[in-house]
Amino acid sequence: MEPHARKLLTIVTEAALEGKILRDLEQLGTRGHTITDARGKGRRGVRDAGWEASANIRVEVVCDAGTAQAVSAYLREHYYRDYAMTVWVIDVEVLRPEKF
Amino acid sequence: MEPHARKLLTIVTEAALEGKILRDLEQLGTRGHTITDARGKGRRGVRDAGWEASANIRVEVVCDAGTAQAVSAYLREHYYRDYAMTVWVIDVEVLRPEKF
Amino acid sequence: MEPHARKLLTIVTEAALEGKILRDLEQLGTRGHTITDARGKGRRGVRDAGWEASANIRVEVVCDAGTAQAVSAYLREHYYRDYAMTVWVIDVEVLRPEKF
Amino acid sequence: MLDPVILFFVLGIAAGLLRSELRLPAAVYELVTIVLLLAIGLKGGVELAKQPLGELLPQMVGVVAMGFLLALAAFPVLRLLGRLARVDAASIAAHYGSVSVGTYAVAVAYLGSRGVPFEEHMPLLLVLLEVPAILVGIVLARGVSRSTRWGSVMHEVFLGKGIVLLLGGLLIGWAAGPEGVVPLEPLFMDLFKGVLALFLLEMGLITAGQVGGLRRHGVFLGAFAIGMPLFSAVVGTGTAMLLGLSLGGTVVLATLAASASYIAVPAAMRISVPEANPTLSLAAALGITFPFNVLIGIPIYHAMATWVHG
C-alpha cells in the first residue's frame, strides 16, 4: 500500500474554546481529531493550566490540504484577534487516504 | 553535527491497547517511544476519555524509515479492523542517529 | 496569506528539568512553547510517570531555523550526557511569521 | 423515596443529557472507584475473618455455577432472537453473566438505609462472580481453540484493577480482622456513601453518553437490557433460596445476578474478542441495565425476595 500525503494541523488554544472549535471543525468537513491537555506560553503570556481559565488544549487534525487551508483561514478570521491561539501545519503520510 | 533524517510515527488508539502495542513496538525493533493521554473523534465515534473504555493514548516513535514502514504495516494488519486507531508518519531530523 | 516555513522542535525530557529548560528557551530567544505531560521509554529505561521522578514532559517550540539549531545545540551540550532527553525537529508552516 | 445517592446518579444523567460542561476528571473517577473497591473488599474480608471459609464453600460453588449459567443462557437469546454476530452475542453474554460493583454498592446502600441485614461476606461472592462469565464469553466467541492464549487471558482477568483491589481488600480485611480495620474506617466506611454519591454522579454522566449508541442499536437490545436482568434476578433469587441466604442476602444475590459488568468484562473482551463491537455491550449494560437496576430493579428484587421469603 502506497502512503498518501495529507496535512496535520495542530491548534494550541484556550481550553474554554474546546466545544466551539470542535463544532467548527465538524462544519468545515474534518473527519476526526485528537485532543491533549496542555500548558504553555505565547504572546498572551503564561498559561500554566493551574485552573480552568489558564488551561490550554492541543488539537490535532489530519486532513487534506484544502481542508487544512480552509480551517486555518477560518481560525485566523474568528479567533486570532481575541484568543490565545497558535496554529501550525505539517506534511504527513497516511495509509488510508479515504479516512481523512 | 549534521542533522539526520528519521521518521516520526504517531499512533492514536484505545488506551486498552497500551500494553500490547508497546510489546509489538519492542519486537519490531524500535528503541524508544513517548506516550501522552488523549481523547478524540474518528470513524469509531467520540472517545472522550470520560472513563477507561473511552480513553485514547497517543504514542510517538522516532525510528528509521524501514522500521516506520514495518510498524505501520504491522499495525494495519493487526489492529485497523477491530480497534479505533489512526496512524500518521512525519519526516523529522535528529542529531543522534544511533539513538533511533 | 502565504504560509511561511518555520521549524517545530520537540523535546521529550525529565519533568524535573521543566523550570531550567524554560529559562534556557527564553534566553535563546524563543517566543513561546507548549508543554504536555508524557511518559515513555528510551536509552535511560522506562519512565512511566508513576511518580515525580519518573515523569516526562514534552515541550514543543515553533521557531525559525536558526533558533531551532541554536536550541538543539544548547540542549545537546548541556543535557544529553546526564539526562533522559530526546529531541527532534520538523518543518512546519505558519501563517503569522512575526509570531515565531 | 429514592435514596439520595441515587439522586446523584439522576443529576449526572440530567447534566449529561442537557450537555452541561460538568465533567469529573478521570483521576477523580479512578480515586472514587479505588476507594469503593477497597471498601467493599475490606468489609467482606472482616466478615470472612469471623467464620471458617469451609462453611462458605457451597455458596462459592453455587455462585460460580450461576455465573456460568447466566452467560450461557444469554448467548442463544442474543444469537437467535437478536440475530447478533457470534462475537457480539458472546461478548454481551459475558457482560450479563458477570457483575457490576457499582450496582452492588447501590444495593448495599439501599439495604443499609432500610435496615435490612445481609450476609456480610457477599464481597467474596462478588469477586467469584466476576470471572466465570468472561471465560464463557471467550469460549463462545472463539471455541476452545488452541490458539487462545489462556495464560494472557487469565492474567488480564485476574490482574485487572477491579479484582486486584477487591481481592486485596478482602485479604487485608481478613488478615486485619474487625479491630485491625478500625483506624481505616473513617476513610473506607464513614465516607462510603459520600464517595458512592460522587461515583454515581460520574456514572450518570457516562450513562448519558451511551444514549447515542443505544439509539443506533434498536429495540431488541433495549428489550434484552431490561428482560435479561429480570430473568437473572429470578435465577439469583432461586440460587439464594437454594443456598439458604437471608432476605437481605437474597436481594443482594438477585441484584448481582441482574447486574451487568462495565469494567472488568469490557476490558477483557476488548483484548480477547476484539471483533466484538464494544458500543453494543456498553450501550446495553451502561445505557440501560445499570440505570434500570439502580432506579427500578433493586426495589423489584427486594419485593421478590420478600415474597419468596414468606
Place this chain on the structure above:
Amino acid sequence: MLDPVILFFVLGIAAGLLRSELRLPAAVYELVTIVLLLAIGLKGGVELAKQPLGELLPQMVGVVAMGFLLALAAFPVLRLLGRLARVDAASIAAHYGSVSVGTYAVAVAYLGSRGVPFEEHMPLLLVLLEVPAILVGIVLARGVSRSTRWGSVMHEVFLGKGIVLLLGGLLIGWAAGPEGVVPLEPLFMDLFKGVLALFLLEMGLITAGQVGGLRRHGVFLGAFAIGMPLFSAVVGTGTAMLLGLSLGGTVVLATLAASASYIAVPAAMRISVPEANPTLSLAAALGITFPFNVLIGIPIYHAMATWVHG
C-alpha cells in the same frame, strides 16, 4: 485571630510568590471544588425542605435585583473613571455583580467558628446571584443586538459546572431532607473545612500568579478592586436589612455582594464577550478582591452588620 483555613490561603500566596514548586494537580483542584459546591448546595437544600419556598420569594427577587444593580453600578465607574474599553468595563462589571463561591465558603467558616447563626437557605440566594450580572455584562458589551445568540449564552450560563453542582446539590438536599443527607455528612459536612483548606491553598497559589497581571494594569484597577467590594457590601447590608435578614444573614449577603466571580463569569465572558481582556478582570477579582475579602473584608462586613443590627 485568623481562621486556620485562611492560613492555608496565606501559605498558598507565600509559596506562589516565593516561586515554590508546590502545585496542586488540576484534578485535585476540581475534586475539591466539586465537593465544596455540592456541600454548599446540599446544606441549602436541606434547609429549603423545612420552609415553604413561597416565603423566600421576596428575598429571591430582592437579591436578583441587587445583582442587576451592582453590575450596572460598576460599569460607569469603570468606563468613565477608569477609561476602560466598553467591553472590558462590561466584563469587569459582570464579575463584580456576580458572586464567588469560595468567598461565600470562607464567610460560612468565619461565622461558624464565631458561633453566629445565619439563614441556612443562603445557597439558594448564592445561585440566584450568579446569573443576573452575566446578562447585564453581555448587554452592556453588545447592546441588545439580535446577533447575540441568547440560547447558547443561556446554555453556557446555566449549564456551567458551578450552577449545575450548586443547583443539583440544592435539589438533592431538598428532596432528601435532613435525615436523607445524614449518610452523606461525613464527606460533605465533616470534611468541609479540611476541603476548604485545600481549596484555599490552591487559591493562594493562583492568586499569587495574578500579581504580574496586576502590576501591568495599574492604580485604578487596584483601587476599584478594593473600593467596589466595600461599596457592594454596603448595598448588600442595606438589602439584607430591607429583607429582614438576621445578623449572620446580613454578613453573608454583604459578603456575597462584595465578592467577585472568578469561575462562572470568566468562562461566560470568554465565550460571549471575547474582545474583553481576561487578565484585567482576573487580576482584579482574583488578585485583589478575593484576598481582600477573605483577609480583611469579612471582618469589616461583620462589624458593619453588627453596627446596623445593634
Place this chain on the structure above:
Amino acid sequence: MLDPVILFFVLGIAAGLLRSELRLPAAVYELVTIVLLLAIGLKGGVELAKQPLGELLPQMVGVVAMGFLLALAAFPVLRLLGRLARVDAASIAAHYGSVSVGTYAVAVAYLGSRGVPFEEHMPLLLVLLEVPAILVGIVLARGVSRSTRWGSVMHEVFLGKGIVLLLGGLLIGWAAGPEGVVPLEPLFMDLFKGVLALFLLEMGLITAGQVGGLRRHGVFLGAFAIGMPLFSAVVGTGTAMLLGLSLGGTVVLATLAASASYIAVPAAMRISVPEANPTLSLAAALGITFPFNVLIGIPIYHAMATWVHG
C-alpha cells in the same frame, strides 16, 4: 502482626510484581502526599504551640548534626567499599543522611496502634533532618567550588513541595493551636490512616518498579541498603538517648535516621548533581530500604529502644 496499613504496601508490591494493571493516577498520589505532609506538619505545629521553642533548641541542633554525620559516614563506605563514582557515592550518601516522610508516617502509625506515646513535636525534627544531608551531598560531589549556585540550590531545597507543606503545616498548626485545628481534624487526623493506606499502596507499586534497577546494580548496593539503616538506627538511638527522648521518641528518631529520602533529595540531586545516576539511589532507597524499614526495621528499632531504655 502487621499493621493493616502495611498490608496495603504488600498489596502494592504484589500487584506490581505480578504486573497487574493497577495504577494510581499521578494526581491521586499527589493528593495523598499533600494530605499526609500537611497532616504531619499540623500535628507537630499544634504541639509546638504548647511549649517554648527555646527548650527544643538542643534537640534541633543535635538532630541537624546527626543529619550531617550520617551523610558523611555513608560516603566513604560507598566510595571505598562500593567503588562507586564520586558523584554517585555523594548522591546516595545524601539520600541516606536525609529522611523519608512515608517511613515516618508508618512509624507513627506503628506506635499509635501499640499505644506508645512519643514527643509530638517530632515533625519539627523531621523538617530539620531533610536539609543538611543535601548540602553534604552537593559539597561531596562538587567540592566547595565557587561555581555552585548556592542561591538556586537553596531555593530548590527549601521551596520543594515537601518542605513547604511540612513547614507550612507546622506554622499553621502552631498559629492555630489545639482548638484552632479542631475543624480540620476530620480530614487531616481522622482520615490519616486511610490516606496512609492509599499512599502505601502506591508506594508498593513504585517499589515493585525499582526491582529491575536493583538487579542490575548488584550485591554491594543491596547490602548497603540494609546495613546503612541499621547503622543509622543505632546512631539515631544514641542521639535520642543523649537528647533525653522518651521510648517512643527514640523509636521515631531511630526510624528517621534509618530512613532514606526518595522525594526531596532525588529532586535536589537531579538538578545539582546531574551526573549522579538516579537509578542507583532510588533502587537502594525505594527498592530496599523503604520496604526493609517498613516491614522489618521499625520493630527492630522498637526492640532496640526498649532495650536501651531499660
